[in-house]
Amino acid sequence: MMTLTLLNLQVTLLTYMGIGVVLSKTGMIRDGDQHFLSELVLNVLLPISVFVSFVENISFSLLKSLAGVLFAAILLEMLIYLFTKLPLQKDLTPGQRSVVRYSYLVSNGGLIGTPVIEGLYGSVGVMICNVFLIPTRILAFAAGESLFNPEIHKSKKAICYSILTNKVIVAIALALLASVSPVAVPVPVFTALKAVGKCLSPFSLIVIGSLLAQKITWDRGIMKKLAILCFYRLFGIAFAALFLCKGIGLDAQCTTIATLLLGMPAGSTGAIFAKKYGGDSMFAAAAVFVTTIVSTGSLVILMAVIERVL
Known part of the structure; x- marks a missing residue:
């Protein structure tokens, strides 16, 4: 049943992405607009x-x-980090290796995952989703800069500050305070906040669609x-x-979301x-493009397997 629901949802999300592609190809969304929309989604709509x-849903x-x-x-992010250290693809250039390692460590769970889970x-799914994504959001910037620019060495104080000021973590903290406040x-x-929050899915997928519209050079080596x-x-x-989630006793809903x-x-x-x-931005764009397109089918397969296992 959930597999069919996800299949229908994927069609809706593909429609949103298609709108983003069309808007980008027709020049209605330009590079500067993409940056603004990304900031709007990540720093306003998502929080x-x-x-x-x-x-709405917090309880003990x-x-x-x-x-x-x-x-x-x-635990999973630690295991993935160790996994990225393995020499799985020896034919990668240094620039491509940074892209691949980052792609394993950081999924697009915020822009694509949140609308799917919602x-x-x-x-309730949005809550679970964004708690699960806390380590990913920390790595998105802490590991991101160190992978693409190894010369950067941030102090522990700077890393802690960036974590504590992350918009989503601040939103979670404020919500917890609001739930115990007498007012x-x-x-x-x-x-008004609920109405704005409902804009998350269409806006985030339109942004992804506009990013997918950029020109990429393909060859057999890159495709492999x-x-x-x-x-x-x-x-x-x-x-x-x-x-792993099944092994540690996480419930079915949380395991499915993870x-x-x-x-x-x-x-x-x-x-x-x-x-x-100054890294391999073309390969990075290709990685985002291909994994995004393939994921529209792979997520449905994943859900079918999950329903059998759980």
């Missing part, structure tokens, strides 16, 4: 959506489940490297997550870091 979902029993989700997320599980969020304000990346990023890591999030395509921030630090 508001997270805040609303926590305020759910907090216990979320603690298990966070533990699983940290479509399947509603606001409730005013109804008109909360209604990307095929291996797709296998590990979309299937290998996800199946490892499925059996598995789907680790089966998401390569993080689009990889292309941003590669461009910023």
Whole structure:
């Protein structure tokens, strides 16, 4: 049943991405607009959506489940980090190796994963999703800069500051405070926040679509490297997550969400870091493009396997 739901949801999300492609190809979304829209999604719409979902659904029993989700997320990211150290693809250039390692460490769980999980599980799913993504968000910038520019060495104080000021983590903290505060969020304000939060799915997928519209040069060598990346990023890591979460006793809903999030395509921030630090930005863009397109089918396969295993 959930497989069919996900299949229908993927068609909806592909429609959003298609709109983004058309807007980019026709010049209605330009490079500067992509940056603005990405900032809008990541720094405004996503935190508001997270805040609303926590305020609406928080409970003591759910907090216990979320603690298990966070533990699983940290454990999985540590295992993925060790996995990226293995010499799996020896034919990669240094620039491509940075892209591949980053793609394994950081999925596009924020821009693509959140709309998918919201479509399947509603606001409770958004809560679980964003708690699970906390380690990924930390790595997205901490590991991102060190991979694409090894000369950068951030102090522990700077790393802690960037973690504590992450918009989503701030939103979670504010929501927890609001849930124990004797003063409730005013109804008109909360209604407005809910309306803004509902814009997350279409806006995030339109942004992804506009990013996919950029020109990429293809050859057989690149396609072979990307095929291996797709296998590990979309299937290998996800199946490892499925059996690990099941092994540590995580409930079915949390296990499904964790598995789907680790089966998401390569993080689009990889292309941003590669461009910023003079890395292989074309290969990074190709990695985001191919894994995103393939994931529209691989996520449905993942869900079918999850339903059989759980």
